[in-house]
Amino acid sequence: VRFEVAVAGGGPAGLAVAIQAASRGLSTIVLERASAVPDKACGEGLMPAGVRALERLGVRDRLDPGACSPFAGIRYEQEDGAFVEARFRDGPGLGIRRTALAAALTERALEVGVVLERPCSVIGNEVRGDAHLVRTDGGTIEAGILVAADGLASPIRARAGLDVPERGRRFGIRQHFLVAPWSEHVSVHWAEGVEAYVTPAGAGRTGVAFLWDASRLPQGEKTSFASLLERFPVLAARLASAVPDSTVRGAGPLARTARRRLAPRLALVGDAAGYVDAITGEGLTLAFVSAEALGALLPRALGQGATARSLAPYERAFRRHFRRYAFFARAVLLLSRHVLVRRRALHLLAAAPWAFEAMLAFVAESEPSAR
Numbered sequence: 001v002r003f004e005v006a007v008a009g010g011g012p013a014g015l016a017v018a019i020q021a022a023s024r025g026l027s028t029i030v031l032e033r034a035s036a037v038p039d040k041a042c043g044e045g046l047m048p049a050g051v052r053a054l055e056r057l058g059v060r061d062r063l064d065p066g067a068c069s070p071f072a073g074i075r076y077e078q079e080d081g082a083f084v085e086a087r088f089r090d091g092p093g094l095g096i097r098r099t100a101l102a103a104a105l106t107e108r109a110l111e112v113g114v115v116l117e118r119p120c121s122v123i124g125n126e127v128r129g130d131a132h133l134v135r136t137d138g139g140t141i142e143a144g145i146l147v148a149a150d151g152l153a154s155p156i157r158a159r160a161g162l163d164v165p166e167r168g169r170r171f172g173i174r175q176h177f178l179v180a181p182w183s184e185h186v187s188v189h190w191a192e193g194v195e196a197y198v199t200p201a202g203a204g205r206t207g208v209a210f211l212w213d214a215s216r217l218p219q220g221e222k223t224s225f226a227s228l229l230e231r232f233p234v235l236a237a238r239l240a241s242a243v244p245d246s247t248v249r250g251a252g253p254l255a256r257t258a259r260r261r262l263a264p265r266l267a268l269v270g271d272a273a274g275y276v277d278a279i280t281g282e283g284l285t286l287a288f289v290s291a292e293a294l295g296a297l298l299p300r301a302l303g304q305g306a307t308a309r310s311l312a313p314y315e316r317a318f319r320r321h322f323r324r325y326a327f328f329a330r331a332v333l334l335l336s337r338h339v340l341v342r343r344r345a346l347h348l349l350a351a352a353p354w355a356f357e358a359m360l361a362f363v364a365e366s367e368p369s370a371r
């Protein structure tokens with residue numbers, strides 16, 4: 001069987017590329033190893049620019065309203081009680097249960113003609129002649145191009161020699177609780193070496209995610225959702241009698257670097273393309289806008305043999321989006337590392353919330369593609 005586009009991984013990035021490709025008339029298959037709609041450790045807060053990208057994909061209206069909650073902005077809160085909050089200037093963000101996001105993306109993908117193979121694990125790949133041969137546990141598929149959307153660890157990125165070893169020791173973990181959201185913002189609680197992200201994810205459901213730096217927690221301490229929650233007494237009190245609504249899921253190490261996003265008949269997208277950290281909650285937005293850039297280029301690039309050269313505009317677009325995301329993610333990571341600076345900065349921002357609002361407008365709302 002030959003497809004013009006084969007996508008390894010049916011997460012948000014893979015499905016978004018598939019929708020973009022199939023809507024342009026390209027025969028497209030998604031190979032996803034999970035047997036059902038994949039769930040994953042995620043804070044589940046989509047920034048306003050990501051919400052607009054979902055609208056452009058034709059997915060926003062398909063989201064189960066019971067599994068999403070618009071949020072007005074971001075609130076930072078720290079150990080000494082100081083806080084600063086600001087609203088987005090240009091429409092809300094959206095807390096979305098991952099399974100609902102995946103279901104809506106899947107529905108839209110099937111509607112535009114994507115073939116979804118699930119469960120189906122990609123176990124090998126090589127370019128031979130004018131085809132990318134994609135080996136799966138169910139047989140081999142021939143494609144004009146393989147899009148690797150296989151997540152942080154991306155074996156395809158490694159096989160292509162595009163992996164740059166990283167020493168990052170940041171991890172994430174999350175769980176949901178049946179408790180009505182108590183803020184119209186996504187709240188970020190700061191403590192030494194750990195942050196907690198509280199995101200509304202549907203009526204009566206709140207998601208709590210922790211991000212932590214393993215090198216900054218006491219050596220030998222066993223890290224679990226419960227042990228991280230203990231570091232946030234105010235949050236722990238709120239959740240004391242709340243019923244869990246999901247099993248705990250973790251991910252990491254988070255930092256991943258790819259040398260580039262391209263090789264002949266291969267493109268990387270989503271977390272597989274490189275990731276700094278979840279600290280600014282931009283992974284999904286980055287995945288959607290990158291998918292858009294790649295999708296727009298695919299018909300022409302395939303006509304030219306999907307060479308690295310014909311795909312080069314994708315690399316340029318990706319770098320533009322990624323630079324901006326990485327700059328802010330690294331800046332906020334610096335704050336998380338330097339506790340005294342972070343405490344002082346938060347006090348300053350609390351006294352000048354307009355500055356926080358302006359920062360938020362720049363980071364979370366602007367269309368990355370417009371830069």
Ligand SMILES: Cc1cc2nc3c(=O)[nH]c(=O)nc-3n(C[C@H](O)[C@H](O)[C@H](O)COP(=O)(O)OP(=O)(O)OC[C@H]3O[C@@H](n4cnc5c(N)ncnc54)[C@H](O)[C@@H]3O)c2cc1C
Pocket residue numbers: 008009010011012013014031032033034038040041042043044045046047120121122123149150151152171172173174209210211251252269270271272278281282283284285287
């Ligand atoms: C703790 C945490 C909190 C986060 N919070 C936020 C947030 O609030 N907002 C935000 O925007 N982003 C957040 N992110 C980032 C976001 O979750 C990712 O950027 C996003 O999931 C990337 O999507 P993806 O499709 O690239 O990868 P994934 O979602 O990881 O999907 C990859 C898919 O590939 C499949 N796969 C893997 N290998 C194979 C194979 N060999 N064959 C077939 N299929 C395969 C997997 O089953 C999976 O479905 C967070 C991340 C973490 C870890």
